[in-house]
Amino acid sequence: MRVLVTGASGWIGSAVVPELISAGHQVVGLARSDAAADTVAAAGAEVRRGTIDDLDTLRRAADACDGVIHLAFQHDIAFSGGFEAAAETNRLAVEAFGEVLAGSGRPLAIASGTLGLAPGRVLVEGEGLGAEAPEVAGGPGLRLATARATVALAARGVRSSVVGLAPSIHGEGDHGFVAALVAIARDKGVAGYVGDGSQRWPAAHRLDAARLFRLAIEAAPAGSALHGVADEGVPMRAIAEVIGRHLGVPAASVAPEDAAAHFAWLAHFVSLDSPASSAHTRELLGWQPTQPGLIEDLEKGHYFR
Template sequence: MRIFITGASGYVGGVVTEHLVRAGHEVVALARSDRARERVEALGAKAAPGGLRDLDVLRAAAAGADAVVHTAVDYFDAAMGDIERDALRSMLDGLHEGAAFVYTSTGLVYPDTQGVTVDEEHPVDPGSPQPFKIHGERQVLDAGHVAGTVIRAGLVHGRGGSGLLQGMLASARQQGMVAYIGEGTNEWSSVHVDDLAALYASVLGQGSPGTVVNAAAPERTPMRRIVEAVAATAGARAVSVTPEQAVELMGPAAAVLTRSAPLDSGKARRLFRWNPTSPSLLDDLTSGSYAPAAA
């Protein structure tokens, strides 16, 4: 299969590209810089020069593909919603009838259920911290001529990556402490990046048009234990702060870090025979890819 992927020079997209190349697919990867081109070519993909704003490049690359995998995102770009809308339109317009499109979403599209597990039938939250992901899902699923699949991932970890975990570790090393909010009992779902990439490969290999699947390992991890593991790895202290103190320390991120909407991934297991086997989040933090010996 000829696959066009965005975000291949990034964290999740790079591992997905690696898995797709290993499975024997011909992968063409969007690359907006020389460094990105070198990265994707090292993974075994062919580079397509351009970025998400290069709509003609996106349309042409999609037109030459059997499937598109969209993993590129910049959460710090205030215009990301508009950029993604236009990029998705171009790629969907380019794809031929019956081609596949795998869209990368997040468990943050669900509301805070205060610990109640959510499956794919649970309504999404219009007030999500990442509302453009909800709009992106709809764009892909409403495109009637393609076989669209949406993957809603938990906290992605593994291979020493993840913006959230790297940020927490860096802050802990710099400040000598890392905070959880209140008692820190709110539980999060997580998924190892290699397990997540394996799900992408399975979706493309089997297909299931119009499907939304959650992607998370079975474990539910309290935020306090995540913070304690980060602290132990960074040689720092884990401390509790009040919600008010958290807002002062973390700004808008404080509201995200108190959420708890664990993901039920049974649908991915049933449809795609997906079976996460990689180390858990806590094991990865304390003795795996984030541990000092593995750095």
């Protein structure tokens, strides 16, 4: 297949591109900058210059391909107070892809999330994506609505799938949530966890996540809800203890009322108990994670160099 990948130079996209190419697919990578274009070209993909808010470019690029993997999200805007704006841009991009792919049976796989969708219990694939699901307010609700709309594209002749990603997509070079926890522990002199640290975070290695996106574009049935989750739920205390040991600082509890001061923008996320299952995904697509789990990956030491 000839596959358009948005976010092709990003943390997950830069693993998805070689995964697709090694499986014999041609890749067109959307690049918003010269640096991104260089990364995409170096990986062996064709470069298509543009941004995800350039809807005409997205439509033309998708029309010239056999399928789309949509990974791009304006994280810089989202984490600087503009989550709702970033989520709306994402919705419009998916809507544009749906217009082009409607009636063709071509695949569209988008990245979504699992964090916070079923607090305190194990989230299973498809929860929150049906028409009967309750509404969620604010920016997270907008992103969830986009995932629901993607699943609904199956009725319009699109082989659509939503890949709910764990909050920690880890691996060497990660600059996401776990890297931020390491930086906070280094700065504060303590590896913190909220309360008793029993909050569970699902996780997956970026190479396992990349393989799941390939399987989704190749074989996921229309309207599939998938989970990119290898570790169902790693306790935050266990994560903090590994970080503390490698940095030579204590692992210690942070009272819930002090979480915002200690963790800053991460406070809400580290306070969530949000495990997730991928049993259905594994059975449906034969996806079996083979890379190190989060704790094993932390123990390798690359997060602390």
